[in-house]
Amino acid sequence: MKHLIKKKRFSRIGGLQNEKIIKYFLSSHDETNYAIIIMDQNDNNETKIDKLFNDKEIALSLIEFLYENSISLEQSNEVIEDLLKNKENKI
Numbered sequence: 001m002k003h004l005i006k007k008k009r010f011s012r013i014g015g016l017q018n019e020k021i022i023k024y025f026l027s028s029h030d031e032t033n034y035a036i037i038i039m040d041q042n043d044n045n046e047t048k049i050d051k052l053f054n055d056k057e058i059a060l061s062l063i064e065f066l067y068e069n070s071i072s073l074e075q076s077n078e079v080i081e082d083l084l085k086n087k088e089n090k091i
Contacts, residue, residue, distance in 0.1 A: 002027035006067040034059040047073040
């Protein structure tokens with residue numbers, strides 16, 4: 001089951017950017033594994049982050065990061081991987 005966590009609306013800006021809506025979901029099949037799903041509502045393109053999280057708060061923090069920094073669907077997996085790698089290096 002997936003739950004909408006954030007929704008971001010991008011305005012049309014001349015020839016630079018089309019209007020679009022990006023939705024950020026937290027998905028879980030049980031209480032121990034969570035997935036992040038990002039969806040471009042305009043073209044129904046959906047990306048699932050390639051990692052499952054056993055900590056709901058970490059998954060929610062990553063969604064917040066993606067939302068706040070307007071990370072594209074195409075870059076989201078790579079950005080999450082880099083964030084997690086940096087977190088591991090700090091431990």
